[in-house]
Amino acid sequence: MSADLSGFLLDVLYVGTKFVVTSMQTHRLKIIQATYKQRQHDTLVELYGRTDTGQSITVLYEGFYPYCYMEAVPGALEVVRRNGAVAPKVLWDRLEDVELVHDQKTIKCHKITVMHPSVVKKIRDQFNTVNVLLSSGINLDRLPQFFSADIKFGIRFMYDLDLGSCIEVMGKPYEEEHPYTTELVILADIVAPAEDFQVNFSILSYDIEASMSTKTMLCNCFWIRRSDGTEVEYRLIGTEKEMLKEFQKIIIEEDPDVITGYNIDGFDNPYLNDRHEANYLPRLKIGRNGTAWRSRDVKNSKMWFVTGRIIADAMYMARKFSNPRRETLQYVSQLLLDESKLDVNASLIDEEWAKSRQDVLDYCSKDAYLALRIIDKLKVLDYYSNLAAVGMVPLTTVYSGATSPLIDSHLVREFEKAGFAVPVGGKPDPDYKKIQGATVVDPEPGVHNWVVVVDYKALYPTTIMVHNMCPTTLDMENGTIVSPVGARFLPPEIRKGLVPIVIERLQDMRNEYKAKMWVEDPDNPGEKIKSPMHGFYKGLQNAVKVISNAMYGILTATFYRFFKKIIGASITAYARAALDRIIQWIRKMNLPLVAGDTDSCFVRSPWPNLNGCITLGKMLSNQFTADGYELEFEKVLNPWFTHGAKKRYFAHVVWDDGKILLDNPDVYSRGYEIRRTDSFDYCLDSLEELLEAVCTEGAETAVSLAKERVKLIYEGSVSAEQIAYSKRCKPEAEYKKPESQIQVRMARMLKEMGHRFTPWMKVSFIYTDGDKSPKQAYPFIDGEKFPHTPDWDYYAVRMAEVLGRVTDVFGCDAGALLQYAKGQTSLDSYGVIA
DNA sequence: TAATGGTAGGGGAGGAAACTTTGGACATAG
DNA sequence: TATTGCTATGTCCAAAGATTCCTCCCCTAC
Numbered sequence: 001m002s003a004d005l006s007g008f009l010l011d012v013l014y015v016g017t018k019f020v021v022t023s024m025q026t027h028r029l030k031i032i033q034a035t036y037k038q039r040q041h042d043t044l045v046e047l048y049g050r051t052d053t054g055q056s057i058t059v060l061y062e063g064f065y066p067y068c069y070m071e072a073v074p075g076a077l078e079v080v081r082r083n084g085a086v087a088p089k090v091l092w093d094r095l096e097d098v099e100l101v102h103d104q105k106t107i108k109c110h111k112i113t114v115m116h117p118s119v120v121k122k123i124r125d126q127f128n129t130v131n132v133l134l135s136s137g138i139n140l141d142r143l144p145q146f147f148s149a150d151i152k153f154g155i156r157f158m159y160d161l162d163l164g165s166c167i168e169v170m171g172k173p174y175e176e177e178h179p180y181t182t183e184l185v186i187l188a189d190i191v192a193p194a195e196d197f198q199v200n201f202s203i204l205s206y207d208i209e210a211s212m213s214t215k216t217m218l219c220n221c222f223w224i225r226r227s228d229g230t231e232v233e234y235r236l237i238g239t240e241k242e243m244l245k246e247f248q249k250i251i252i253e254e255d256p257d258v259i260t261g262y263n264i265d266g267f268d269n270p271y272l273n274d275r276h277e278a279n280y281l282p283r284l285k286i287g288r289n290g291t292a293w294r295s296r297d298v299k300n301s302k303m304w305f306v307t308g309r310i311i312a313d314a315m316y317m318a319r320k321f322s323n324p325r326r327e328t329l330q331y332v333s334q335l336l337l338d339e340s341k342l343d344v345n346a347s348l349i350d351e352e353w354a355k356s357r358q359d360v361l362d363y364c365s366k367d368a369y370l371a372l373r374i375i376d377k378l379k380v381l382d383y384y385s386n387l388a389a390v391g392m393v394p395l396t397t398v399y400s401g402a403t404s405p406l407i408d409s410h411l412v413r414e415f416e417k418a419g420f421a422v423p424v425g426g427k428p429d430p431d432y433k434k435i436q437g438a439t440v441v442d443p444e445p446g447v448h449n450w451v452v453v454v455d456y457k458a459l460y461p462t463t464i465m466v467h468n469m470c471p472t473t474l475d476m477e478n479g480t481i482v483s484p485v486g487a488r489f490l491p492p493e494i495r496k497g498l499v500p501i502v503i504e505r506l507q508d509m510r511n512e513y514k515a516k517m518w519v520e521d522p523d524n525p526g527e528k529i530k531s532p533m534h535g536f537y538k539g540l541q542n543a544v545k546v547i548s549n550a551m552y553g554i555l556t557a558t559f560y561r562f563f564k565k566i567i568g569a570s571i572t573a574y575a576r577a578a579l580d581r582i583i584q585w586i587r588k589m590n591l592p593l594v595a596g597d598t599d600s601c602f603v604r605s606p607w608p609n610l611n612g613c614i615t616l617g618k619m620l621s622n623q624f625t626a627d628g629y630e631l632e633f634e635k636v637l638n639p640w641f642t643h644g645a646k647k648r649y650f651a652h653v654v655w656d657d658g659k660i661l662l663d664n665p666d667v668y669s670r671g672y673e674i675r676r677t678d679s680f681d682y683c684l685d686s687l688e689e690l691l692e693a694v695c696t697e698g699a700e701t702a703v704s705l706a707k708e709r710v711k712l713i714y715e716g717s718v719s720a721e722q723i724a725y726s727k728r729c730k731p732e733a734e735y736k737k738p739e740s741q742i743q744v745r746m747a748r749m750l751k752e753m754g755h756r757f758t759p760w761m762k763v764s765f766i767y768t769d770g771d772k773s774p775k776q777a778y779p780f781i782d783g784e785k786f787p788h789t790p791d792w793d794y795y796a797v798r799m800a801e802v803l804g805r806v807t808d809v810f811g812c813d814a815g816a817l818l819q820y821a822k823g824q825t826s827l828d829s830y831g832v833i834a
Numbered sequence: 835t836a837a838t839g840g841t842a843g844g845g846g847a848g849g850a851a852a853c854t855t856t857g858g859a860c861a862t863a864g
Numbered sequence: 865t866a867t868t869g870c871t872a873t874g875t876c877c878a879a880a881g882a883t884t885c886c887t888c889c890c891c892t893a894c
Contacts, residue, residue, distance in 0.1 A: 294835085296835075296836090296837095297836095298836095298837080305835090323891095400837090402837075402838065402839085403839055404837090404838070404839065407839080425837095425838090428838075434840085434841065435840085435841075436841080437840075437841030437842055437894095438841065438842065438893095438894070439842090440842060440843070440893085440894090455894095459894090460840095460894095549839095549894095550839055550840095551839085552839080552840070553839030553840040553841095554839045554840085555839085555840090556839070556840050556841085557838075557839050557840070558838095559837085559838055559839095560838090560839075568840080572840090572841080597842085597843095597893065597894060598841095598842085598893080598894045599894070600894080645843085645844060645845090646842080646843055646844075646893090647842080647843055647844070647892070647893050647894085648843095648844075648892095648893095670892085670893065671843085671844070671891095671892060671893065673845095675891090675892070675893095676845095676890090676891060676892070677890090677891075677892095678846090678890060678891065727889090727890070727891095728890070728891090730889095735888085735889085736887090736888070736889095737848085737849095737888085740847080740848055740849080740888085741847085741848090741888085741889075742847075743889090743890090773847090773848070773849085774847080774848065775847075775848090798846090801845095801846095
């Protein structure tokens, strides 16, 4: 490997009579994790990441201290001073008096700087604990409020140095003895923000086969793709102890940023951990600071963490990014990669192992390989990388899946810069009454031709900006902007809200990224072509959208630090009013409004042709693009169908944002079983064909298709695979009555049958007796023959209900469909259905 | 190192409550 | 005239069935 000499500065120091030459280096890196180590008298900031040159790096920074703000209640500081457990850890010489604005009032505060992050919590806690407070012997008028007192220290560091997810550091190699295992370990003098760049993370994907009878490990196969793109495969066999030790050693040597595998959170990780215990080995030590991994209970199941790396379960990623109907590795790799697992019966693994070790090793290795490919295919790392860049947080923060830290990252910085207090997050209120949300228009059932769709662009963010809504402008006395629910906000001339400022900045950012996706075509001046960085900027602009859209939700979350119920209620009230303006106008003009939801209206055009629709769409758009709101003319649908339920539509798109698709229309479908993952394939395939027929063939053909389908399933002429239901199963403790839930009963059965099941997985099953209560069913296993007889009667009824909702519009209800299937002419034999 | 975006809505399943039908015991009329 | 055997009918009451209503749950739209 050749060093990049341009990044070196020679720093010559004169020490006594000798010249000592030290090398100052600069590095650019993307932060994977920002954390810290508490030392005796200070805290060391630790940033783990990967550089633009592909090296793993630990950046250390000394001299940055934790702090928080405490309201200056008389005597409060004395309480801290007298607490022997806390006072020695406070840097009293750094104590500052500051004024912070909170709820339109100026509050006198102490800025308390301490040695360790844990001290901040202790200071807060002593005011919560009556005994500690009493023992201080001080009577307080009231308890002081705390501000900026729950920000993680690594994040605090990034806020204060205004860092994003990519940074530039200047420093020297860390010479002290240290536990860090990255290629580079730098003690930084300067840490500065850097423009975002793409990083090639290294990734390890592993899979373990375990004996069913002895519970010991048979083999561990894994693949590593290094930062330079090369891939290596390892296959560990031998004694369990050797395999465990070897795995740890290779992880440290190869130093992957990301560790993955299929269902590792549910199986491989806890299993590995158990085997370490069984072999009297310490926990797997794979942290980049030499520490062991650890697990945390999240919603009744475990998640695994390791310092400096990300443990990303490929199953979780597949679930999150592609919402597959089933979640077995076999199904997902078929769906996403068009590849299969190798043919080894996992529930008979001991026999297979005895028969042919080579086959089991190949099988195991392929599983690890598939997990790696799934992560690639879904572009998981790109997505998180972008989200981290826009959210200005380390990669681990976005990986955790929470969106509030991304919003926090922008708002807290903004609040602190402007001198506003940053409250600590609250606890959920069990008595909380939901605020009123959006309007949904009752749709007009039937087939409609030439329907124009208009919707407000970014309705909630726009609403926040237009009405200057923010905790910093909410002023019930002086506010002149009065929301429909009575909240009063200061106008921007008096004080521009910080939330609107952040939203505006995000929008500008998005426009900038969008612009960078395209460049002038050198061959065709005036024409735009994709820029070489098209994909990169596309990802970034999408990340901005994700964060913008989350803003309303976060501000309306009770636990969020900037939560104000009346602001949330005002946002939705203004939004309802905006939609209502269009609805009223459309009704006044006597135009048929066929549907509408939150920010959109579906209007049937009085002119039954594309040009007429375009005229109407543009007219609506012009009419209602005003006062900061932008109504977009989105689509023309022809035809458009609904059976009359909200949020359930099916249509053909013949015009989409300027593109004419008359000859080859896109399908537009919302809510129907077609889009649902908890229905069975035959049902949703049939429904899709039925809706297609409704749109293209007319009612008669559609009805006979529905009748035929119900008949076929009633006769049992459908494969087991096509009638398998699939439902997510949570940990049993999450249910009020676990055994009443079919998915719980199926999960129990799966386990009894010797299959791996971990909570939060989807389970597949087929009903065998729908008359019993609770209904009887058996698990369906991918690729295996279903050994029971399905209750075709039950399936016929289900199909009839689903298809009947559609055909009912044309006078043929579920009962009639069933009647045809059963070849009966009278209703009485199954009167319940009618 | 206890972490957490929201509300609106459709639709299936299970189960309790309210309601209806059924069937046995008994009485009475013929 | 009184009693018995038998059937038809009515009433009461509990069990069984069918409905309705509510809640839980999953998943989706926005």
